[in-house]
Amino acid sequence: MEELAALPGIGPKSAERIAFHILRLSAEDALKLARAVENVKLRLKQCSACFNLSDTDPCHICSDPRRDHSVICVVEQPRDLLTIERAARYRGDYHVLGGHIAPLDGIEAEHLTIARLAERVKDGGIREVIIATNPTLEGDATALEISNRLRDSGIKVTRIARGIPSGSQIEYASNSILTDALDGRREM
């Protein structure tokens, strides 16, 4: 219970509930869970190309022949990659930065995998880099830095669209969302 309660978002009550749930599991299911926890640390590693987490290197995405390896979508964290994969729209490769530039927290461009991204682009075969860092101050600063680094490469560098979220109401949109939506308007 102590081990479980140390996990993020799990309080002592939940830990108790989970512990009793594990007691009721079959030996097989309990071992499967134990094995999964073990494997996260033992077998999961970073892909040497895109820095996604995977049990293979290159990862399942980088080595998938059905994907378009001429496009790279740049994200801050592996969980952003998972979210974009869930949307099932994007069929290119990724590049995981490992965070965003935040000078106040001591995180500079050198701490991210930007240099490796520039190498991947230099190696050739890439026609577009889509920057999908978060639409926040730090994410925008990081996007700008990447864009500057890739400027001389001559490839197309794009930023995901910001604007009003699908399904929402204009009436409840913030000033900055409306400003983005107006500035980014597109011909119909």
Place this chain on the structure above:
Amino acid sequence: MEELAALPGIGPKSAERIAFHILRLSAEDALKLARAVENVKLRLKQCSACFNLSDTDPCHICSDPRRDHSVICVVEQPRDLLTIERAARYRGDYHVLGGHIAPLDGIEAEHLTIARLAERVKDGGIREVIIATNPTLEGDATALEISNRLRDSGIKVTRIARGIPSGSQIEYASNSILTDALDGRREM
């Protein structure tokens, strides 16, 4: 108190609190409030050009010489107009549709002010119509209908950008927001 409690969002407790607040007001302030309520019904009317609510006709926006009258931003409701005005970015005119196309609710294009918008465009002097209906099924259908009606006019018809809202995290974005953000990506 009964009259107050009949207003949306005001329960019996709030009505009581407001009633006692009015009792404590000076006669002058209380009359000002009464006059404002009276004026909403007696003096507020629709602008004959843009259908915004105003106590003048044409409304304060249509008659403002500092605004750009060659751009029209089309919104569903007067409250959308207020929200966009609050963002203080847009400096053109408006056109209030009075709702959106919703066949299931019996609202067709003829029930909105689309015909009048087409007339305004036909009258000349307009270079762009920005469609700022909500990013919903009905808002999109309405935008498409307007775009079709204005097709022959030759003027530029744009739609406000949809995408990931400023300040949010990609990790929590829905599939449709991410699809919009990827599809609408722009060169940096």
